[in-house]
Amino acid sequence: MDQLRETLKGHHLRTTTCREDVLSAFINKKNALSHGDLEGALGESYDRVTIYRTLKTFLEKGIIHKVLDDEGLRYALCSQQCSEEKHQHDHIHFKCNACGKTNCLENSHIPNIALPQGYQPASFNLLIQGTCPECVAE
Amino acid sequence: MDQLRETLKGHHLRTTTCREDVLSAFINKKNALSHGDLEGALGESYDRVTIYRTLKTFLEKGIIHKVLDDEGLRYALCSQQCSEEKHQHDHIHFKCNACGKTNCLENSHIPNIALPQGYQPASFNLLIQGTCPECVAE
DNA sequence: AAATATTTTGCAACAGTGTTGCATTTAATA
């Protein structure tokens, strides 16, 4: 409970119930969440706009990062100590076509890639789609 | 001009002016296009819905593929002989944060990646953001 | 504990995205 306040304080954010609940949702559900997911989970309690603004704030402060998807953006917790200044990720995202869930594979890193002359890379987003272990088993 | 009809016929699609114009737009502009880009380019001529349906059809037939983006989907021509059955890509997409354009780097391939036990990959989408050669030069 | 300054929230309104149903028009074929 105080964990949430700590995290928010650590990123120079005021503690509000909406922020606690959104952060809590990211921690409990372990997969990436869309705005729609969050609105479904706690939409009765807060206005849509507030949830959008919470996501935007969390992005800026380095609490969550975007997860690219072929049918809309999702968001997931930043595991490392991301901050407003440094916001770096090089892990892979996996979306299961069976159960629909998208997860961060924190330990699978995007390898170095040789780009054509002149391209200066700054950030990477790799989405692999397929079947996740739970769904393969069935 | 007949090139367009050929391509459409080759993918078992009737020739319509909208399809010709959309296909033409993809060929002329070389970067990835969003629905909004297309509507801007030829929105006076066709209904929004028709453009959406054209994109959907082109996707299904393997004429274009989705390009994931952090601020909305884009689409780009399939260079290889993609078809309704086989629709495989392993090249990289590069988005320039300066000029905003996203391009297929057809010759830069996504390397093999070791996934944790149980994950079965089927398709890959890698977006690299940074600065493109044109914008680096300035 | 109360007053103050600053942020955050809810609401309204809006622009954009993406989909569906249905009547009309168009393209391919006979």
Next chain:
DNA sequence: TATTAAATGCAACACTGTTGCAAAATATTT
């Protein structure tokens, strides 16, 4: 040219994402 099947335009809808502004909540100072 007539027939048939597919594509289009229009209306309507649900969802995504943003902005302005007044009201409420938080953090800070007295």
